Amino acid sequence: MTTREAAGDAPIVRIEGLHKRFGDNEVLRGIDLEIAEGEVVCLIGPSGSGKSTLLRCVNLLEEPTEGTITAAGHDMTGPDADLDAARCDIGMVFQHFNLFSHLSILDNVAIAQRRVRKTGRAEAEAEARRLLAQVGIEGKERARPSQLSGGQQQRVAIARALAMKPRLMLFDEPTSALDPELVGEVLSVMKGLAAEGMTMLVVTHEMAFAREVADRVLFLDGGVIVEQGPPAEVLTDPKTERARSFLHRVLHPVD
Amino acid sequence: MDTTATAPARRRMTPRQRRRLARGIQYAVVIAVVAVLAAVADWGRIAESFFQLDIAAAMFPAVWTSFWNTIVYTVLAFVFGMVVGVPIALMRVSSFAPYRWFATGYVEVFRGLPALLVLFLVGFGVPQAFPGIQYPGGVYGQVAIGLGLTSSAYIAESVRAGIQAVPKGQVEAARSLGMSHTRTMITVVLPQALRIVVPPLTNELVMLTKDSSLVFVLGVTTATMELSKFARNELTDSANATPLLVGGLLYLLLTIPLGLLARRLEHKGDAR
Ligand SMILES: Nc1ncnc2c1ncn2[C@@H]1O[C@H](COP(=O)(O)OP(=O)(O)OP(=O)(O)O)[C@@H](O)[C@H]1O
Ligand SMILES: [Mg+2]
Numbered sequence: 001m002t003t004r005e006a007a008g009d010a011p012i013v014r015i016e017g018l019h020k021r022f023g024d025n026e027v028l029r030g031i032d033l034e035i036a037e038g039e040v041v042c043l044i045g046p047s048g049s050g051k052s053t054l055l056r057c058v059n060l061l062e063e064p065t066e067g068t069i070t071a072a073g074h075d076m077t078g079p080d081a082d083l084d085a086a087r088c089d090i091g092m093v094f095q096h097f098n099l100f101s102h103l104s105i106l107d108n109v110a111i112a113q114r115r116v117r118k119t120g121r122a123e124a125e126a127e128a129r130r131l132l133a134q135v136g137i138e139g140k141e142r143a144r145p146s147q148l149s150g151g152q153q154q155r156v157a158i159a160r161a162l163a164m165k166p167r168l169m170l171f172d173e174p175t176s177a178l179d180p181e182l183v184g185e186v187l188s189v190m191k192g193l194a195a196e197g198m199t200m201l202v203v204t205h206e207m208a209f210a211r212e213v214a215d216r217v218l219f220l221d222g223g224v225i226v227e228q229g230p231p232a233e234v235l236t237d238p239k240t241e242r243a244r245s246f247l248h249r250v251l252h253p254v255d
Numbered sequence: 256m257d258t259t260a261t262a263p264a265r266r267r268m269t270p271r272q273r274r275r276l277a278r279g280i281q282y283a284v285v286i287a288v289v290a291v292l293a294a295v296a297d298w299g300r301i302a303e304s305f306f307q308l309d310i311a312a313a314m315f316p317a318v319w320t321s322f323w324n325t326i327v328y329t330v331l332a333f334v335f336g337m338v339v340g341v342p343i344a345l346m347r348v349s350s351f352a353p354y355r356w357f358a359t360g361y362v363e364v365f366r367g368l369p370a371l372l373v374l375f376l377v378g379f380g381v382p383q384a385f386p387g388i389q390y391p392g393g394v395y396g397q398v399a400i401g402l403g404l405t406s407s408a409y410i411a412e413s414v415r416a417g418i419q420a421v422p423k424g425q426v427e428a429a430r431s432l433g434m435s436h437t438r439t440m441i442t443v444v445l446p447q448a449l450r451i452v453v454p455p456l457t458n459e460l461v462m463l464t465k466d467s468s469l470v471f472v473l474g475v476t477t478a479t480m481e482l483s484k485f486a487r488n489e490l491t492d493s494a495n496a497t498p499l500l501v502g503g504l505l506y507l508l509l510t511i512p513l514g515l516l517a518r519r520l521e522h523k524g525d526a527r
Contacts, residue, residue, distance in 0.1 A: 059431055061427055061430065061431065084433050084434070084435050085433065086433075087430065087431055087432065087433040088432070088433035090431070091431070092427075092428075092431035094424060094427070094428065096424055098422075098424035098425060098427065098428035099428070100425060100428070100429075100443055100447075101425070101447065102443075102446050102447050102450060111432075111442060112432035112433065112434065115434065115438055115442050116432065116433045116434055116438070157428075160428075160432070161431075161432070164432055164433060
C-alpha cells in the first residue's frame with residue numbers, strides 16, 4: 001500500500017494531458033481529470049467518443065500514448081509502476097460481465113483473493129458469500145455463470161471486483177447488455193455502493209441514474225471533455241450545442 | 256416444370272424424379288459390385304486365412320501383454336506430448352519474440368518429420384551421437400520421447416488454438432483483478448483452453464494408439480512388444496492371417512470408444 005499522507009484532499013484519480021492513439025486514430029485528445037475520494041462521476045457521450053478508452057486507461061488496460069495517470073495512490077504511468085498491485089485497488093466492471101466461465105459463482109468471487117492476495121480458502125469463500133449476499137445473489141454459489149440471468153451475472157461481477165477491496169470502481173456501460181427489466185437490479189446495487197462512499201467512475205447511458213447518483217457528469221465528445229458539472233446542470237441545461245443535441249438524441253430517440 | 260417442346264426428354268423430369276433415378280443407379284452399382292465380389296471371392300479360402308478359431312484362441316492370454324504395452328506406450332507418449340506441448344503452446348502465444356520463434360521452429364520440425372524417423376533418431380541416432388546416454392525406463396523412455404516429440408507438436412498446435420479461442424474479456428477481467436500475466440494464464444486461460452481442446456486431444460490419443468505400432472523398430476522383446484508386432488509374429492508362426500484380424504479388433508477396442516468419446520465431448524462443447 002502506498003502512503004496516503006494527504007489522503008483527505010489528494011484526489012484518488014488524477015489524469016493529466018492524456019492522449020491515446022490507435023495507429024492514426026487519435027481517440028483521446030488531451031484529457032485532464034481529477035476525481036475526489038468518495039465522488040461518483042458519470043461519463044456520457046456518443047458512441048466512439050472514447051469513453052471506454054478513457055476508463056481503460058485509468059487501470060492501464062489501454063496504455064496511454066501520452067500523459068500521466070495516478071489512481072488509488074499508484075503512479076500508473078511511472079517507470080516502475082506495479083500495475084498488478086495497482087489493479088488490486090481499482091475494481092472494474094465490464095459491459096459483458098466477463099465472469100470466468102469455467103468457475104462457479106462462488107469461485108468467481110473468491111478466486112482473486114485466493115490467487116492474488118493469497119487469502120486462505122475458507123476466509124476467501126466466507127468473504128465471497130458475504131459479498132454475494134450484498135449484491136443480492138444467494139443460493140447460487142455452485143452455479144455456473146451461464147446459468148444466471150444477465151442481471152445476476154453483472155451483480156456477481158460487481159461482487160467479484162469488490163472482493164479485492166478496491167478504493168475505486170470503474171464501470172463500463174454495466175447495464176447496456178441487459179434486458180430492460182434487469183437494468184434496475186444492477187443500478188440499485190451500484191446506488192448502494194455509492195451510498196457507502198465508494199469512489200466510482202461510470203460510463204453509462206442511464207440518464208436517470210446519472211441524475212440521481214452522480215456528483216458530477218462528464219460529457220465526452222471527440223476525445224475531449226466538452227462539458228462537466230453537477231448532473232442538474234449538465235443534464236438539464238447543457239451549455240454546449242454538442243451536449244444539447246446528444247442529450248436530445250438520448251432522451252428522445254424517436255423524433 | 257420445363258415443358259417447352261425444344262427441351263430434350265430427360266430435361267422434362269422433375270428434380271425429384273431425377274434424384275430418385277440417380278439414387279436407383281447408385282444402389283444398382285453397389286449391389287452389382289457386391290454380387291461380383293461374392294461370386295469371384297473364394298470364401299472358403301478367406302475363412303481359412305482369417306477365421307481360424309484355434310489360432311485366435313492360441314493368441315490368448317499372451318496377447319494381453321502386448322495389448323497392455325500398446326496402452327502404456329500410447330499413454331506415455333501422450334503424457335510426454337502434453338508436458339512438452341503445453342509449454343510450447345504458451346511460447347507460441349508469448350509476447351517475447353524469441354520464444355515464439357523457437358516454438359514455431361519446434362512445431363514445424365516435429366510436425367514435418369515422419370514419426371518413424373523421429374523414433375529412429377531417438378532410438379539409434381541419439382545414443383550413437385551421445386554414447387552412454389540412458390533413457391529412463393529403457394524402451395519405455397525411448398517410446399515416450401520418440402513418439403511424444405511428434406505428438407507434442409500436434410498438441411502444441413491444438414492448445415495454441417484453444418488459448419486463442421478464449422475470449423479476450425476473460426483475460427481483461429483477470430488482469431483487472433490484479434492477476435499477473437502468468438497467473439492469468441494458469442488460473443483463467445489454460446483451464447478454459449484445455450476444455451476447448453479436449454476433442455482434438457482425444458483424436459491425438461487415437462493417432463498415438465495407432466502410431467505405437469511403430470515401436471517395433473526399436474527392437475522389442477516379448478515383454479515389451481506391442482500389439483502390431485505381436486500379431487505379425489503370430490502371423491509368421493502360424494502362416495495364417497487370423498492374428499491380424501484379432502489384433503485389428505483389439506485396436507478398435509481402444510480407438511472406437513475414444514472416437515465416440517471425442518464426438519460426445521465435441522457436442523457437449525456445442526451446448527455451452
Ligand atoms: N483496441 C483498439 N484498437 C483500435 N481502435 C480502437 C480500439 N479500441 C477502441 N478503438 C477506437 O477508438 C474509438 C473510441 O472507442 P471507445 O470504445 O473508447 O468509444 P466509446 O465512447 O466507449 O463508444 P461506445 O459507446 O460505442 O462504447 C473508436 O473509434 C474505436 O474504433
Ligand atoms: Mg464503450
